[in-house]
Amino acid sequence: MRLALKAEDISKQYRLGQVGTGTISHDLNRFWHQIRGKEDPYLKIGETNDRSQKGMSEYVWSLKDINFEIEQGDAVGIIGKNGAGKSTLLKLLSKVTKPTTGKIFTNGRIASLLEVGTGFHPEMTGRENVFLNGAILGMTRKEISRKFDEIVDFSGVERYIDTPVKRYSSGMYVRLAFAVAAHLESEILIVDEVLAVGDAEFQKKCLGKMGDVSKGEGRTVLFVSHNMAAVKKLCNNGIFLENGKIKSIDNVDNIISEYVSVQDQKNLSVVIGNKKAELKNIELLDSFNAERNTFFMNEPVKFRFTVKFNEDYNNLDFGITIKDNYDQIVGHLTNMDEGFVINGKSGEEKTYIIEVAGFNFTPNSYNLNFGIVDGSEWLYVVEDYTRINILKDESFLRPGDMPKHVMSFYKSNWKEI
Template identity: 60%
Template sequence: MSKNIVLDIENVSKQYRLGEVGTGTLQHDIKRWWASIQGKEDPYLKIGETNDRTAKGDSDYVWALKDINFQVEQGQAVGIIGRNGAGKSTLLKLLSRVTKPTTGTMKYKGRIASLLEVGTGFHPEMTGRENIYLNGAILGMTRKEITRKFDEIVDFAGVERYIDTPVKRYSSGMYVRLAFAVAAHLESEILIVDEVLAVGDADFQKKCLGKMGDVTKNEGRTILFVSHNMAAIQNLCDYGILLENGNIRISDRISNVISLYSSMNVLSEKIIPNDHKNVYLKNLNIFSNNQLGAVCGAEVRFEVNIFSKEILNDIVIGIGIDDHVGTRILTPFSLQFDKKYTLNSGENIISCIIPEFPLKLGAYNLEVYIGTSEKPLDYYDKGFIMKVETFDTNYVKIIPEESQGSIILKQNWI
């Protein structure tokens, strides 16, 4: 590896046999052994299907990862994204040496600290204090080195009162706070973090992201971060890897990777009604200037078509509008204006009008809430996409591509 490369992954693949623990049956292991004695290729590497969970396969073998190649430089923050089942967690387990690849080579420089799931690397019967020293020892640190970091770890985790309590008595939130503090503060060259941070509260997640930023920018350490939170990935990482069905779809600047991932998640612009419910969203239409579609700066009308199997009173409607990384931009909500509706049996159309629609050109994810002020009756979040493809020239003259944020406000500077 070159001087700045700390992680070099070459042709790495991981195969599993469905329904089996380990490599499979004794018969299969004997065949593998006999092939190796004869200097032949493993016969089970020739079979198997890609890891597409949406399709039913014919083989008992599946490639969770197939021919993965990438390099990571020192001090780089790499975001690994993809749909559920794409192979993200398998890749992190390989990188963390929890399991071995079926084929390929993985070369490292330095020590690796991993936070893959709640309790990773902790012994439940040992106290928080003992587990800090245990994790440091596993990383090859001396007791003196760990002691130097101890107070900083406990302070960051906020578990000082319980540091001498066995961690099996910790809540999941306490577990994660201490586990992250240990992984981030003990002196490993590579830090691997899975979606586990989602267990913590919002303030702690923000604190963790800030610490990971410090780790890369100020300490020159390398981070591999898996998350479904695109805003967090975009803020922390400068480089990204998109996995799809066990393969690398793209590895590039994080903005390009997120853009492609967002386009893959455009499921449909047609509502798929959940008609087994008593009340459900049947359709959603968006109009500007009496034509379908949203126009920046024009009056936009959202028509929410609701089907009800009975008469219901005091119904409120909410529309959530998110940008391509999942950040909430607008939430028109009838309850904010003390507006409640009566649903008749059958179809009902309720409209929300925004006089000067402020969202700039782009694609937005929409979610719809139908319910009372206390509970939802239907919540639609199945990938309805609203595209803003044009703008009212009287509202804005120029919409620069590089402009920050999603909202454009009409302005008059004097």
Template identity: 55%
Template sequence: MSIILKAENISKQYRLGTVGTGTLKHDAQRWWAGIRGKEDPFLKVGAVNDRSSKANEDYVWALKDINFEVKHGEVLGIIGKNGAGKSTLLKILSRVTSPTTGSIKTKGRIASLLEVGTGFHGELTGRENIFMNGAVLGMTKSEIKNKLDEIISFSGCEKYIDTPVKRYSSGMTVRLGFAVAAHLEPEILVVDEVLAVGDAEFQKKAIGKMQDLSTGEGRTVLFVSHNMDSISLLTDRVLLLKNGLVHYDGETMKGVNEYLKIYKGGKSYHSDGVSQIPKIRHIELQTSLPNNIHEFGKELKFEFQIDIPYVTDNLALSFQIIDELQKPITHIWIIDSEKKIKREKGNYFFICTIPKPKLYMGDYSVRVHLSNSKTKEKFDYLESVCGFKIKMMKSVRKDFNWVHGTCKYLENANWSVSKFNSNAI
């Protein structure tokens, strides 16, 4: 198969803090160097792209020396931890931003679906946004008219197609956006985490459409996702990014295993530093056996240390137990409006006890969210921390209710909240 996309020595550098050099003279020197095609005289080497470490440099490389090729009709999965550089790479490929160094060579039209509702206008109806978004993506008016009924039908928004998009839910918006992009018939379709927003019905339909694009129509798809289940299903090859560098490029399942090996969390999580907003400082998982091993059916306990720097209403702490393919198995939460959480400034223990977790044997980790339940402001987010393994030590209890190897539900968890001395941990 022929090469349809080639990335050569792609690097992207961002300046931390202020954008200017600090003086008008240096800004003028930078501008003059750009006019003459010379390298920026103030472009320092910069720091590695590791969002978990404190910045000691003025610049950071979001991407560094990325090289890869994509063949016609190939579905390439791009995976990596949050902040690894995945979205930056897609924005460069989609011409949303330009690389600091390197070049992208493509054959054919590229359609991008990078964020929910990108290019939509809230005051326009769904039908009007189809025409506007289609034009932005490169479709002619006649092309859009010919595909209009098919786009509307695929989106499942027929009833609301003449309603302003500002009244749509995020799921409806992403349905419509994906429908337009998928029916553009581009040579290359770039998709970033869009399948994580829709409901199960839409996700199944979108996955089917992406499979049709690649196998039936020979389209090339670049697919970014944290859902290793979807990556395994849709792609034959993955590009694994770590700290802005290519860590692995090759067969999908080997890449997924490498991803899980790199990002599998230990039994506990800890974060230092000063924060101006509520932050998760420490998580401790108490398993029934040493070495992160937990006996099937035994009590499982999670301890969260939360730093609350100011009086906070509507605080919400939630976590998902996810399997080795990053698929959520269960979701547990505590919300201020449901269970009164102490609202004054301080450090707190949030302890969640699960008496009899119905988790099948296998490897698991935790995904944690700390937010304001009313304003939806996100304070902190942790991916794949506190890894543990469930093992069967006794005979399987017959009173557990299973569905296709995963639990149908999880028994109610017990929460407790208490203030504690910050020097205790």
């Protein structure tokens, strides 16, 4: 098989709060070392891009020592937590920015959709932007004209094709941008989170088209998404990034399993608050009191946790916030909504259990955040403690139930045990 892409020891360094190195003295220092044939002095400094820890250096390695090869016709999913370096990697591969070190080899033209409206000129019409994007890819006007009707039909914005794209909604923008990237004759298609915008019908259409591009047309697809179901459906291989480094490269099923297992691990290392009351032993339980992280839609879920009181408190607010992969709140539970009182004396520990009839979120993985608050005083907050995975199963759906992806306040039963 022919190689489509190859990354050889690529790294990307940023200076926090600056564009480039930020000062003329730094740039001159780099240049002086370069003309003397010496190593860039700033490559020896910098920290891993771990957002959960407070760093000491103003230099951060967004990516470090990345090596991989992608064969022509492969569909590769790039997954990892927010801040893992996924978007930076796609920008390097798309040649939007240059790596600090290393080399990237490509075989063929690249069409990339890195964010809504990439490469579009807001003052130009949709029609003009289609031809502009084609020209950027090195296509002739005749080649673009041959694909034009197919692009417009796929995008569904025919009525507004001669309207300046600055007047488009974000959904219209991404529809046309994706249609252009997917239909113009590039050998490599790079897509970053296009499914984050648009309705369910368009998301399904995008996945189908990317599948056709990869399997039917033999073109190479790189796809970044937090939607594991979409990655599994489209891709045959995967790259798992963590803190700017490659954690593993494998077939997509193994990569997703590894990613989910890492995300399901509990994390009490990042805590906000004065710890006048502390959370201990937070557990997710099923109806049989077995601890697990994966549940079907509307399957009953229990949260069991212990509060250690380091001062006397009469009425604390305990909350669970559920967030999707874009850090948007989709669900919230609090004892205040149910009229349940949490109190205790200094040195005392109490265990509580919350019973929820089930969550009808869109099947996916969600981050769980827990916190104890006294009025406006944050006592103990733990973010991204673990994840809850919601699967679809018709046996748990009640008549009229529809998956939701909006903030929901659920009825729950609270008790001290």
